Each structure stands twice: as structure tokens, then as C-alpha cells.
Amino acid sequence: MKKRVALYFTLSCMLSHLCQARVGLAEIFFTTPGGHIICHCDPYSDEQTPAMIGWDQLQQLEKWYFYRDAVVGKGKGYYFIFIEDIKNLKIYKDEARWQSGIDQFHVRPFYTRWLDLYDSPDDFLFMLYMTSFVWAPVLLLILVTVALLTFKKQIRWNKKGILITFSCVLLFLIFIYLKFNLKSF
Numbered sequence: 001m002k003k004r005v006a007l008y009f010t011l012s013c014m015l016s017h018l019c020q021a022r023v024g025l026a027e028i029f030f031t032t033p034g035g036h037i038i039c040h041c042d043p044y045s046d047e048q049t050p051a052m053i054g055w056d057q058l059q060q061l062e063k064w065y066f067y068r069d070a071v072v073g074k075g076k077g078y079y080f081i082f083i084e085d086i087k088n089l090k091i092y093k094d095e096a097r098w099q100s101g102i103d104q105f106h107v108r109p110f111y112t113r114w115l116d117l118y119d120s121p122d123d124f125l126f127m128l129y130m131t132s133f134v135w136a137p138v139l140l141l142i143l144v145t146v147a148l149l150t151f152k153k154q155i156r157w158n159k160k161g162i163l164i165t166f167s168c169v170l171l172f173l174i175f176i177y178l179k180f181n182l183k184s185f
Contacts, residue, residue, distance in 0.1 A: 027039065027040060027041040028040040028041070028050070028117050028120045028122075028123060029041065029120065029122055030115070030119075030120055030182070032052075032066060032071055032084060033066050033069060033084070033182075033183060034069055034071075034084025034085060035084070036052055036053065036071070036082075036084060037052070037053045038050055038052050038053075038061065038064070038071075039053060040117055050117055052071070052082070057080075057089065057091060058075065058080060058082070058089070059075065060075050060076035060077075061073060061074075061075050062074050062075060062076060062116065063114045063115065063116045064114070064115055064116075065109070065112050065113055065114050065115060065184045066113075066115075066182055066183045066184060067107050067108075067109045067112075067183060067184040067185075068106070068107055069083065069084050069085045070082060070083050070084060070105065070107045071084065072102060072107050077093075078091055078092065078093060079091070079092040079093075079094075079095060079097075079098035080092065080098075081098070081101050081102065081105055081107060083105060083107075090105075109184035109185055110184075110185060111184060111185055112184045113178075113182065113183070113184045113185075115182060119182070121179055121180050121182070124179055
């Protein structure tokens, strides 16, 4: 049994395209809606990261959000608005001017989804893939058990059971949608 677990783990590490594409597991990438990259990666030092690649002024980012082809956020000691389609970068030293700039560029969303380094969807996929040798057989076992019990008429699907199942599936789909759709609205 231990040899099988070791084999599954080794194969998962070798076959993972996310694992092979990164130099280190601690490197985190965000692709903005305009195609730019925010990363915590080499060759940037820890004092510079996270940084937006290609825009050297945007280093030491603390939090940000995406809205209407813009990246709006806060770095260490500054605030910024980056309009991606026209490559217009505005840096502010105080919050009041930054708030007026947000109103000027019409990038104040109804719901603001602030992001930081811990919100990367690639890391979620990587961890989902790396733990698939545990959750995939368990999920398959649950589905087969429910199917067999339904077939043997030991589980009767009434309206309440269908509603609870549908609600659970809907909540899971909403979670997945919010994990991969990083834009504010």
C-alpha cells in the first residue's frame, strides 16, 4: 500500500504540467484581463515582489482588483490605476487623490474583489491536481455508492433530496466561477 501511495505521488509530480512549468513552487502568477502578468517570481527579489512584469514602477504590490480593463490597487507606500488597453499608468502618493482618480477613470465597481498573493487560481489548480490521488477515488466511491443505493431503491429521491443535491452542486459551481473569474463587478 505504501509503495502505491509513493508511486501515485511520484507520478503526479512528474506528470504535472504546472509543476514542470515553474522553477519553484512558491512562484505565483496572475494574468490580468489585459494580458499582463503580476508575479511573485524570479528574477525579482523579495523586496520587489509582487511586481507587474514590464512596469517597473509597480513593485511591492499589496492588494489590487481588476475592473473594466484596469488594474487598481495599492503598493507599499503608493496607490495606482493602470488602464491596460491604452497602457496608461497613474501613481498616487495619497489615498484621497487615488479615490478621485478612481472616479475620474470610472473604475469603481459595485462589488470590489480585492486580490493578493493568496488568490491565484493556478495555485488552486496545482493543489487540486496534487491531491487528486486522495479526493478523486473518494468522490468516485461516493458517486458509485449513491448510484447503487438508488438502483436498489434504498435511496428515494424526493423533491427535498433533489433540492439539497442541486443546491450543493450550485454552491460548488459558484465557488469555482469565483475562483477563476477574478474581475470585480
